[in-house]
Amino acid sequence: MLLEEIRCIGCGALLQTKDPKKPGFIKEEVLEKRDLNDCLCLRCHNIQNYNKNAKVDVEANEYFEIVKNLIKKDCLIVNVVDVFDFNSTFIPFLNQYTNKNDLLIVGNKIDLYPKSIKHKKITDWMRLQINKAGFKIKDCILVSGKTGYNIEQLVRLIEKYRNKKDVYIVGTSNVGKSSIINAILRKYTDLQRDLVTTSVVPGTTLNAIRIPFFQDHKAIIDTPGLINPSQMTNMLSVEDLKYVLPKKEIKARIYQLDANQTVFIGGLASFSFVEGEHQPFVFYFSDQLKLHRTKYENKDSLYERQAGKLLVPPFDGKIDFEHTSITITEPKEIVISGLGFIVCKKPCKLEIATLKKVKVIVRDCLI
Ligand SMILES: Nc1nc2c(ncn2[C@@H]2O[C@H](COP(=O)(O)OP(=O)(O)OP(=O)(O)O)[C@@H](O)[C@H]2O)c(=O)[nH]1
Ligand SMILES: [Mg+2]
Incomplete structure (x- = not known):
């Protein structure tokens, strides 16, 4: 079998021994020792054995x-x-x-x-x-x-x-x-x-x-x-992803909020309760993502001071937030695509800020 025809069993890339930076790289000495039907490229070997993740430039x-x-x-x-x-x-x-x-x-x-x-x-x-x-x-x-x-x-x-x-x-x-x-x-x-x-x-x-x-x-x-391109996972680093992607059953986190309060979801989004009576909101996000409550009027200064420190992920740099205003008249869930969702039970006015391309969706309650 020619090397040009052998694929990595882990990722499907054609195996090659020339360029470690390109997909399918395998060291010649490793290739010689392996069963050709069961060969792993170096990248797959590293992910499978050492949990070493590297982002490849995907087309x-x-x-x-x-x-x-x-x-x-x-x-x-x-x-x-x-x-x-x-x-x-x-x-x-x-x-x-x-x-x-x-x-x-x-x-x-x-x-x-x-x-x-x-x-x-x-x-x-x-x-x-x-x-x-x-x-x-x-x-x-x-x-x-x-x-x-x-x-x-x-x-x-x-x-x-x-x-x-x-x-x-x-x-x-x-x-x-x-x-x-x-x-x-x-x-x-x-x-x-x-x-x-x-x-x-x-x-x-x-x-x-x-x-x-x-x-x-x-x-x-x-x-x-x-x-x-609008999938949250495509906009984050490997480190950020470890915080954003839940590993196990997500647990409800209940916040009793008054109007004019904001809850930051790590440094990736903020949920502001703009108008309405005192009420509970239930947050469903990866438990690795810390939530921080603040006053609505203090949210921008908090973000300026704490982005990349208390408000993480992302760990590198600030986000250009886009704001979405939402009015709820019956129980709904607000979904921040790829991040999680918030259950809102009573009528209220909300403002959600998150990355520009990320969709914010209002849906009937699943929970
Ligand atoms: N909680 C949970 N995580 C999962 C499940 N299936 C996959 N994952 C995780 O999701 C991530 C992606 O899984 P993959 O199987 O590599 O996904 P894929 O669709 O093959 O990804 P690409 O090859 O990049 O297109 C990994 O971190 C998995 O551990 C699942 O059923 N539950
Ligand atoms: Mg896959």
Whole structure:
């Protein structure tokens, strides 16, 4: 086999021994010792063994072209979204490229939602958004690639709809496509370790990885994540991401607020209660993100003094905040895409400030 044809089993990049800075680099002496069907590039080796994450410069268009060409083929498409960041990980335009292939939608990371929440409420809400975007789907399921929750049900759905075809796992970067594949392999094979590389940094999978899985020799294929510029994870450093991305079930943090009070969410957003009667607001964010309460009139001076110190992440530099004014007349959840959400029960006027590209959404209460 020529080296130009061997791909890293962790990320799908073509292996090369010339340039350590480019994808797929492997030292010649390592390559000589390895089984060619089970080779990891240096980057995957470092992520898998030492948890050393490095951001690679990802070419959004290049990834999109790869995925677009893959899902044109006769296949079942499994589109993974992050249930904790649905609005920036669900990609309405994908609908144009499915070439009439059957489609399943998988909401991953359900382990992050409080156990008390009814899953049907989440799937009903997801189905509504999916229908609005004009998608015709075969089914929609919630799973956790991390805990293995509902993975067997997912495989049953895949078997039901794949009609002896290959199965492409696609979606935005960092939604957990590779983690789901590892969870499937853990349940259905005797593989002792994770096969494909996963990491907290978006852009981990660099090209298609074909894993023969079904008895008819058809495969599950991992694909590189599509890059959505308005996804919070694409705007932050590796260090910041460790604070922003929740690792376990998010816990409610209740703040009893009076009008003219502001709560900073790390240094990435602020929630100001502008008008309304004294009331509780429930914050759902990664517990690594510290919340700081202040008076509305003091918020700008606090930010000037404490950005990058008390108000972190981000750890480097200040943010150019964009403000959104919201009036609530009935119970709603305010979602700051990719960061978390706040439950508001009573009528009030609010002002949310966060990074310019990040979407702020008002939705009916899921909790
Ligand atoms: N809490 C939680 N975290 C998850 C879950 N699945 C994946 N993650 C985490 O999400 C991050 C991204 O996971 P990956 O599997 O690398 O995501 P991906 O979609 O393959 O990412 P790209 O290859 O960059 O497109 C990692 O830090 C995972 O540990 C899940 O079900 N629950
Ligand atoms: Mg991946």
